[in-house]
Amino acid sequence: xxxxxxxxxxxxxxxxxxxxxxxxxxxxxxxxxxxLQCYSGTASLKFAQVSDVHYYTGLNNTTYKMIAESPKLxxxxxxxxxxxxxxxxxxxxxxxxxxxxxxxxxxxxxxxxKLNVPxxxxxxxxxxxxxxxxxxxxYMQLVNKYNKNYKFEKSYYSFVPQxxxxxxxxxxxxxxxLTSNGRIGAEQxxxxxxxxxxxxxxxxxxxxxxPVIEPYNSPNHRLLDADKMEEILSKYKNPIGVFQGHYHGAxxxxxGNILYVSCPALVSYPNAFRIITVNNYRNKVVFxxxxxxxxxxxxxxxxxxxxxxxxxxxxxxxxxxxxFVIKK
Numbered sequence: 001x002x003x004x005x006x007x008x009x010x011x012x013x014x015x016x017x018x019x020x021x022x023x024x025x026x027x028x029x030x031x032x033x034x035x036l037q038c039y040s041g042t043a044s045l046k047f048a049q050v051s052d053v054h055y056y057t058g059l060n061n062t063t064y065k066m067i068a069e070s071p072k073l074x075x076x077x078x079x080x081x082x083x084x085x086x087x088x089x090x091x092x093x094x095x096x097x098x099x100x101x102x103x104x105x106x107x108x109x110x111x112x113x114k115l116n117v118p119x120x121x122x123x124x125x126x127x128x129x130x131x132x133x134x135x136x137x138x139y140m141q142l143v144n145k146y147n148k149n150y151k152f153e154k155s156y157y158s159f160v161p162q163x164x165x166x167x168x169x170x171x172x173x174x175x176x177x178l179t180s181n182g183r184i185g186a187e188q189x190x191x192x193x194x195x196x197x198x199x200x201x202x203x204x205x206x207x208x209x210x211p212v213i214e215p216y217n218s219p220n221h222r223l224l225d226a227d228k229m230e231e232i233l234s235k236y237k238n239p240i241g242v243f244q245g246h247y248h249g250a251x252x253x254x255x256g257n258i259l260y261v262s263c264p265a266l267v268s269y270p271n272a273f274r275i276i277t278v279n280n281y282r283n284k285v286v287f288x289x290x291x292x293x294x295x296x297x298x299x300x301x302x303x304x305x306x307x308x309x310x311x312x313x314x315x316x317x318x319x320x321x322x323x324f325v326i327k328k
Contacts, residue, residue: 043164043280048081048090049207050273051245052265054098054126055108064248064306065267067098069299073266074111076294077273082116084275088161089117091169093245093263094124094209100132105139109146118149120159123173124209124245130178136171156188158195164280166199168192172210172223182210182223182246189228196236203278203285204240211244215251215262215319216312233258239285239326241278250315252289257326259287262319269303270314271296284327291320 053074056067066073081087097104105127112119121143128134136155143150155171170192172182184192196204210223212230223229233240240258248265250272264272270293277288293300304310314320 045165046086046277047088049243049263051093051263052095054095054267056098057107066303070267073294078114087117090119091207092121094122095126100129100134105142122169122207122209123171125173166202166204168206170208172208180221183225193232206242210246213253213260215247215249249313250319252319269307271300287324
């Protein structure tokens, strides 16, 4: 075999090797793309849930609530939230103030201007209860002066924080008599049903004060038409997260495609709020829930002394931090 012939064979083998390498590279790229489509998140949303701030301008704490320290606790939570990257919004799930008076809300609102991200809220029973000057219309007008993102005309509303997600905020407060119980009511339930019907392809995040699923038994605080709301929710099979307050206790309950998350209170032990990250994959949605305590440990120690049992408020370990998967 001549040297020239050898060089032709080597050249041919080199070309064939390159073609094989290209083919393998294309195959691997295709497999990686398929894997990314199957397993990589198509969307990720991170938000903060702050509940039961019970902001108060007075100087005395009451029962188990550190209301005299509420401005400091609120500022600490805001400072922590501002330091966390990629937060999309903050949702206050009720009882922003402890007394339903304009001066209390007017004192609370300037603190929210320190937030680096948009914020929203669901009404709590302390915000507009019977015996207070504030009604929902005036409350929302005052909020709008400090919060240009809040342009809703009703006390319950919805919005799209980003593609693939739907936020629904419910008003669970009874205002025709003094009570700590809650009710959604027929009109709002019908509206909720329609919103869910139009959001079957989305991951739905529902925020409310009075919980559908109680973190612990309390007949004087429960949602009176919780069964009707569960009946509506059960009609839909897309991932749904329900974020609640009111009971000042941490609890996470998963029922199929629905995740019920009760948030601890900022004003009482363990003086905490939640950071939730929702990863939307092709075939599943993953909720990562993190409990964040305030840094004001002296206040937390005193708050702990004011409660008879801590576990009812902190919940178990799985109620504080955890990862929860909902298959599509």
